[in-house]
Amino acid sequence: MDKYREKLLELHTRLDPKNIKHQNRYNALDCWMTEADTAELVQSAINKANAYLLKAIADEDKRAQSDLTLCRGVFYQSASDDVSAERDYNSALNLATEINNIKLIADSLSTRASLAALKGDLAQALEDLQVAQSYYELANIDYWAYYNLAEIGNTYRRMGDFERALSLMDEVEQYYEIRGDIQAVNDIRYIRALIMDDLGNHALAQELYTSLLDDAYKNDDEILISSMLVTMADSLLQADKTSEARSRLNEAEPMLDPQFDPNNWSLWHLFSAKADFTDGNYESALAHIKSAEPHVSSQDNYRYLAWIQSIKAKTLAALGDWQQAYKANVAYNNTQELLANKLREQNTTRMRIEFDAARKEAENKTLKAEQSVQKAQLQSLEERKRWQALVIGLSLILLTLILIWAYRQFKRARLMHKMAMTDELTRLPNRRSIQAKALQAMNAAREAQTPMSLLVFDVDYFKRINDTWGHEVGDRVLQKISTAAQLVMRKNDSVGRTGGEEFMVVLPDSTLDSATEVAQRLCDCVAAIDMQEIDDNLVVTISLGVAQLTDVDTTVSMLTQRADNALYRAKDAGRNRVEVER
Numbered sequence: 114m115d116k117y118r119e120k121l122l123e124l125h126t127r128l129d130p131k132n133i134k135h136q137n138r139y140n141a142l143d144c145w146m147t148e149a150d151t152a153e154l155v156q157s158a159i160n161k162a163n164a165y166l167l168k169a170i171a172d173e174d175k176r177a178q179s180d181l182t183l184c185r186g187v188f189y190q191s192a193s194d195d196v197s198a199e200r201d202y203n204s205a206l207n208l209a210t211e212i213n214n215i216k217l218i219a220d221s222l223s224t225r226a227s228l229a230a231l232k233g234d235l236a237q238a239l240e241d242l243q244v245a246q247s248y249y250e251l252a253n254i255d256y257w258a259y260y261n262l263a264e265i266g267n268t269y270r271r272m273g274d275f276e277r278a279l280s281l282m283d284e285v286e287q288y289y290e291i292r293g294d295i296q297a298v299n300d301i302r303y304i305r306a307l308i309m310d311d312l313g314n315h316a317l318a319q320e321l322y323t324s325l326l327d328d329a330y331k332n333d334d335e336i337l338i339s340s341m342l343v344t345m346a347d348s349l350l351q352a353d354k355t356s357e358a359r360s361r362l363n364e365a366e367p368m369l370d371p372q373f374d375p376n377n378w379s380l381w382h383l384f385s386a387k388a389d390f391t392d393g394n395y396e397s398a399l400a401h402i403k404s405a406e407p408h409v410s411s412q413d414n415y416r417y418l419a420w421i422q423s424i425k426a427k428t429l430a431a432l433g434d435w436q437q438a439y440k441a442n443v444a445y446n447n448t449q450e451l452l453a454n455k456l457r458e459q460n461t462t463r464m465r466i467e468f469d470a471a472r473k474e475a476e477n478k479t480l481k482a483e484q485s486v487q488k489a490q491l492q493s494l495e496e497r498k499r500w501q502a503l504v505i506g507l508s509l510i511l512l513t514l515i516l517i518w519a520y521r522q523f524k525r526a527r528l529m530h531k532m533a534m535t536d537e538l539t540r541l542p543n544r545r546s547i548q549a550k551a552l553q554a555m556n557a558a559r560e561a562q563t564p565m566s567l568l569v570f571d572v573d574y575f576k577r578i579n580d581t582w583g584h585e586v587g588d589r590v591l592q593k594i595s596t597a598a599q600l601v602m603r604k605n606d607s608v609g610r611t612g613g614e615e616f617m618v619v620l621p622d623s624t625l626d627s628a629t630e631v632a633q634r635l636c637d638c639v640a641a642i643d644m645q646e647i648d649d650n651l652v653v654t655i656s657l658g659v660a661q662l663t664d665v666d667t668t669v670s671m672l673t674q675r676a677d678n679a680l681y682r683a684k685d686a687g688r689n690r691v692e693v694e695r
């Protein structure tokens with residue numbers, strides 16, 4: 114309990130003050146953890162439950178309302194206020210049903226059943242317990258399912274079906290033993306001992322009680338010790354061991370509290386009466402009977418009532434009070450008849466309940482089977498989805514890799530192509546490239562019936578430049594001329610390097626005159642290039658030849674040849690000039 118309390122306190126520190134549901138859930142837990150070992154503590158537990166309940170009602174939190182009402186009911190039952198307890202169990206059940214909370218429905222039924230069983234209404238108890246059991250099993254709430262199963266077993270014991278009670282106890286005890294829940298194992302052993310008494314095996318019952326009593330003493334649990342001693346006395350009386358029974362009763366006496374545990378208190382009087390009667394102490398027996406009678410009668414517990422009336426009749430007869438003895442005997446017979454009726458009623462109800470329970474169990478099994486099939490289907494669907502996602506993901510990655518690779522290949526091919534078509538020194542289109550452009554322009558011009566011209570130029574005395582300033586300077590001169598040529602060209606014109614210091618310019622949409630103009634501009638531009646950074650004395654010029662496409666030029670080389678002719682003439686005429694081939 115302390116361990117749980119610690120956990121509960123830790124939980125409280127972590128609660129979000131804004132989360133009303135969590136607050137109420139905590140309150141319900143706190144209610145269930147409240148200790149109520151004395152009459153005062155029970156009353157303060159009821160007050161606490163009331164306060165929590167008011168908050169849950171204000172918050173319109175039905176789950177907490179149901180849980181707290183059930184919790185308060187248990188405290189009412191501890192205070193022997195069975196009417197209030199029953200009212201709370203019923204309203205907790207209604208609230209739980211309203212919000213369809215399976216665990217709370219089952220808890221309410223199971224708790225209501227424990228009260229009904231105590232009052233001797235075993236048929237009602239069994240019915241509630243069976244329904245609760247089916248809910249616990251459906252929701253797979255193992256711990257409470259077994260707790261409830263123990264209650265069912267105990268109810269069968271009370272009904273006299275000891276065989277069934279024992280087999281259920283075996284099942285439950287095994288479960289608790291595996292869990293290592295010593296307290297719960299002891300609870301089951303206590304019921305087992307009661308069954309042994311019912312079966313007349315008092316020796317075995319005593320053995321079990323003795324070990325349970327040892328544990329109760331070790332735990333210093335006075336309530337348990339006193340009720341165990343009273344039960345042991347009953348067992349010993351049944352075994353005709355009156356003096357041993359008396360010593361157990363004496364041991365229990367200082368621990369009895371008629372306010373807090375009137376059940377145990379009245380049973381103590383009942384067994385004391387029995388012991389006194391056996392020993393011939395009739396006056397004392399009658400006094401004990403009078404003490405026990407009011408509480409036992411108020412409890413509607415016909416079993417104990419019949420028992421009291423029987424001893425009462427025998428005691429009065431022994432005292433010679435025949436009239437009262439007769440009256441007590443009539444009352445005893447009436448109670449016996451009531452008991453017999455009740456037993457008949459219980460047996461009929463039991464048969465119906467068992468039939469319903471068997472049917473419900475079958476339904477639950479089908480439902481569970483369906484649930485597990487659905488679960489399996491869902492799992493395989495999810496697995497398939499996962500695989501699909503994986504395959505799609507991998508395909509996407511692969512596709513991306515292929516695309517990257519293809520793009521790189523494409524860029525590489527373009528670069529290679531560009532490199533194959535570009536002159537390394539001047540970065541201008543090389544011979545092959547410019548000749549291809551020339552052919553393209555020629556074809557386009559023919560098709561569109563537009564003019565087209567070609568221009569070739571050659572650096573003047575380039576050998577001399579190389580010889581005087583070196584090959585590297587020659588290279589730089591070629592680069593400067595290339596840059597100048599590109600600047601002078603129009604947008605659609607293309608210039609390329611066809612050889613060492615020879616260049617070609619393709620001029621689409623150009624007549625001979627406009628081409629000549631471009632050529633002249635180029636000639637002037639090159640002559641004006643500032644070569645000072647290389648050498649003050651360096652002057653570079655070019656000679657140019659221009660030709661326009663005519664019908665005779667069937668190939669690029671024919672047109673080039675005609676432009677070359679003009680170029681030679683320019684050279685011959687003294688260089689640094691433009692000549693035209695007409």
Ligand SMILES: Nc1nc2c(ncn2[C@@H]2O[C@H](COP(=O)(O)OP(=O)(O)OP(=O)(O)O)[C@@H](O)[C@H]2O)c(=O)[nH]1
Nearest residue numbers: 571572573574575576577579584585587588613614
């Ligand atoms: N620096 C350099 N020189 C080159 C390159 N390609 C060719 N040459 C040189 O260019 C010179 C061309 O000389 P020639 O054909 O005699 O003509 P030229 O000296 O320019 O005389 P004309 O054309 O008659 O004015 C040769 O000496 C080649 O070695 C090159 O890429 N770089």
